[in-house]
Amino acid sequence: MLLPVLYSFRRCPYAMRARLALAISATPVELREVKLSTKPEAMLATSPKATVPVLVLPNSKVIDQSIDIMHWALARNDPEGWLERDDPALIIANDGPFKYALDRYKYSERHGSNAETHRMNGLAFLEQIEDRLSKAANLGGATPSLADAAIIPFVRQFAAVDPDWFAEQQLARLKIWLSGYLRSDLFGAIMFRAPTWSPLDAPIIVDWGRGMRHVLPAGR
Numbered sequence: 001m002l003l004p005v006l007y008s009f010r011r012c013p014y015a016m017r018a019r020l021a022l023a024i025s026a027t028p029v030e031l032r033e034v035k036l037s038t039k040p041e042a043m044l045a046t047s048p049k050a051t052v053p054v055l056v057l058p059n060s061k062v063i064d065q066s067i068d069i070m071h072w073a074l075a076r077n078d079p080e081g082w083l084e085r086d087d088p089a090l091i092i093a094n095d096g097p098f099k100y101a102l103d104r105y106k107y108s109e110r111h112g113s114n115a116e117t118h119r120m121n122g123l124a125f126l127e128q129i130e131d132r133l134s135k136a137a138n139l140g141g142a143t144p145s146l147a148d149a150a151i152i153p154f155v156r157q158f159a160a161v162d163p164d165w166f167a168e169q170q171l172a173r174l175k176i177w178l179s180g181y182l183r184s185d186l187f188g189a190i191m192f193r194a195p196t197w198s199p200l201d202a203p204i205i206v207d208w209g210r211g212m213r214h215v216l217p218a219g220r
């Protein structure tokens with residue numbers, strides 16, 4: 001059976017959100033773990049914009065925006081109803097101003113930015129999430145949604161820049177939401193370590209059993 005090919009990078013928050021949707025929708029893929037510093041020719045040939053994630057379907061269609069990969073996977077199979085509780089405005093705020101603040105807080109030397117200013121800007125977004133979570137355990141209600149999966153990988157990264165500072169913040173509900181997600185079987189299933197892909201390797205087929213890690217190097 002021909003499977004979609006996913007070019008991915010384990011720690012990339014965009015690739016993480018794509019893998020979360022592929023996993024919850026139980027969509028098997030051939031996983032190609034890339035190094036951002038030396039992206040494979042095969043990936044650049046299919047998607048010259050050269051960002052991960054990239055999903056190449058068996059009919060050669062290329063989906064190279066993480067949110068589009070999520071929508072494609074969930075349109076196939078959406079067992080938890082994630083699409084019913086989408087929140088495009090919140091995702092735009094995450095991908096725009098929050099990601100901007102995150103990069104300039106986390107990589108302030110690279111950007112020549114004031115980390116503290118950008119940390120406070122990012123905190124304002126986290127407070128918005130905290131407020132949302134005062135109404136329900138997840139962003140779209142009692143159960144997880146596309147918005148939770150799309151946003152959590154970025155909040156995780158922000159929290160990890162300075163865990164002591166993060167621990168001091170008055171974000172009680174957000175911390176429960178984040179840590180619950182990070183401890184979940186689903187999150188475990190998308191965070192396994194795969195070797196960097198090379199075209200000569202046997203394919204790594206990922207069949208995201210919830211709570212399981214099926215990494216099956218074919219032909220070995």
Ligand SMILES: N[C@@H](CCC(=O)N[C@@H](CS)C(=O)NCC(=O)O)C(=O)O
Nearest residue numbers: 012013014036051052053064065066
């Ligand atoms: N809008 C894209 C953004 C993806 C993106 O920026 N990914 C980063 C890694 S987290 C990347 O590949 N950057 C290119 C590089 O670092 O060379 C999406 O949603 O898929």
